[in-house]
Amino acid sequence: MKRKILHIILLLFFYANSYAQDKFFILGNDNSYTVSFKLINNLIIIPIEVNDVKLNFLLDTGVDNTLLLNLTLEDSLRLKNIEEIRLRGLGEGEYINAIKSKNNAFKLGKIFNKNHMVYAIHSQDFDLSSRLGIDVNGIIGGDLFKNFIVEINYTTRNIKFNNPSKYTYKNCKRCEDFELHFYQNKPYIYATIDVEKEIPVKLLIDSGGSDALWLFDQSSVDISIPERHFNDYLGRGLSGNVYGKRSKIKKIMLGSYILENANVAYPDFNSIENAYKHEGRNGTIGSEILKRFRIIYDYPNKRLTIKKPSKYFKDPFLYNMSGIEMAHNGNVVVGEREVEMAKVYGNQNEQATVQLVYNYVYALKPSYRIAEIRKNSPAHIAGLKQGDVVLKINGKPAYNYKLQDITYLFSSKNGKKIKLLIERNEIEMLYEFKLKMPL
Known part of the structure; x- marks a missing residue:
């Protein structure tokens, strides 16, 4: 009888301890859960309740932690365990003030986390809502991907979250598998580009970037800004605007899949100085390319699978010709x-x-x-x-x-x-x- 009581106590202790962890899981006994998303300018927007407040989040594999971008919501969100910190991101600016908060409840349908840590940004300059035309209150990435095997179907605009311990890969003739490499908890893959000759490159997978491809000038002896280019605004990071040069690339090859005449941008060094600290990185693959496939992100097993092309596969790579x-x-x-x-x-x-x-x-x-x-x-x-x-x-x-x-x-x-x-x-x-x- 004592042994049975001890066994129950240990189970309760294990349950309480695991429940207190900052981890997303599927409520109930389901092995998977599917949610719909909005696709705005190539970017995935999903609805998430934070401490019972309904918000919209950008799903971004290029970030590790979760960010809140609208501090006017601070009181209504009842952020917990607040600590003042400083953050630095892409852009020409300096460090920015932020709030670190633990033990927040996040709910995406049946996807739940009772003890999630977030970083709330003070600055009103980093405003995704005005650039996307829809309220976007935060960014979530690695925190969500690392707990599931995530299937993204851009054609149907659905995301399926799978329990890694219950997931079985199906035979797929048109699939290409890649090993995921992680640096500072962010995912990278190796691909091949053609600029006069074929060059292997290591690229950050960035579903939160609307461009096709960024390459870092001089990150390889074979990578340099071509003569035919133009200066342009590339976007906005946490620390300010990002500028650079745009051009075209002959090919980018992902396994047997070849994308020709793709757009490429070369961000200015001052805008992405921190990114250059990862010496093996040559650039970023963004959602203008990612949306052309059905993708399986398997962070637990360090695997990425691109399946048969989506309906966007044959879309031309377009430029904003107005300026x-x-x-x-x-x-x-x-x-x-x-x-x-x-x-x-x-x-x-x-x-x-x-x-x-x-x-x-x-x-x-x-x-x-x-x-x-x-x-x-x-x-x-x-x-x-x-x-x-x-x-x-x-x-x-x-x-x-x-x-x-x-x-x-x-x-x-x-x-x-x-x-x-x-x-x-x-x-x-x-x-x-x-x-x-x-x-």
């Missing part, structure tokens, strides 16, 4: 006219007259501004400036577009005419330019 980086600029109140009723006047001997009675319904609509503009681009030459508020695009109200629709429009067709009605210093001005390939 404009658009951002969300809050909301505007717009009155929309609706027919409330129709009144008919007249009798049997007279011609009937119909009078429509209108009612105005007011709604909040998105407003957009020019966040960045590339020097000597078509938009810059036309006279547009950073900070201009865009009112109309080709004669249509800008609020009728989603941000990713505008991005696609600016990448759509060489020579396409674009008309922008903008507001600058409370004055409306009309500008016109044609999209032009920068290379």
Whole structure:
């Protein structure tokens, strides 16, 4: 009897101890769980409840820990065990202030963690929401991937989380397996690029980067910036803007899969100085390439599998030919006219007259501004400036577009005419330019 009681106590101790760990698991007895995601500018956005508050997170294999980006939510989230710290990320800026918080409850459907640690960013400059046109309150990556075998299907926009101890790989003729290498808990794979000759490269897998490929200039004797390139804004990191040069690459080879004429960017050293500290790294493979496959991330067994191509596999690699980086600029109140009723006047001997009675319904609509503009681009030459508020695009109200629709429009067709009605210093001005390939 004593032995049985001792056995029960030990089991309870083990359960309590494991439950207190910072670990994600599937509630119930299910061996897998599938969730849907939104795909915005190649990036995966998933809904997660943090301390019972519903938020949106960017799923990013390029980060190890979980970040919260909106400190106005701090009180409602009731962050626990707070500690002030300093962080440094990509960008030309310095360290930024942050809050480290332990024992927070994270819930993604049946995916649960009662004791999760997060880093909450003070700075309001790192604003994913304005660049994506959807509220994004945080970034989650390695913390979630390391506890599961994760299958991502970009075609159906579903993610399946599998219990590693119950998962069985199926025979797959069109699959390519890669060994995952980890540095500072971030995943890397070896691939091959063709720049005049074939070169093996070690690349960070970054599902949180919307570009196809970044290469680090001089990270190999065979890697250098080609003569045909143009300067551009590449994105924003935790520590500021990232600038660099864009060009094309002949091929990138992932096993037997070959992607030709892919876009490549060469970030400036000052923007990514910390990334160069990993001497074996040659660059980054981003979601513009990742979305072209069905992918299985197996962190526990250090394995990556790319399965048959997704519906995006044959999509061309496009450039933003306008030179404009658009951002969300809050909301505007717009009155929309609706027919409330129709009144008919007249009798049997007279011609009937119909009078429509209108009612105005007011709604909040998105407003957009020019966040960045590339020097000597078509938009810059036309006279547009950073900070201009865009009112109309080709004669249509800008609020009728989603941000990713505008991005696609600016990448759509060489020579396409674009008309922008903008507001600058409370004055409306009309500008016109044609999209032009920068290379």
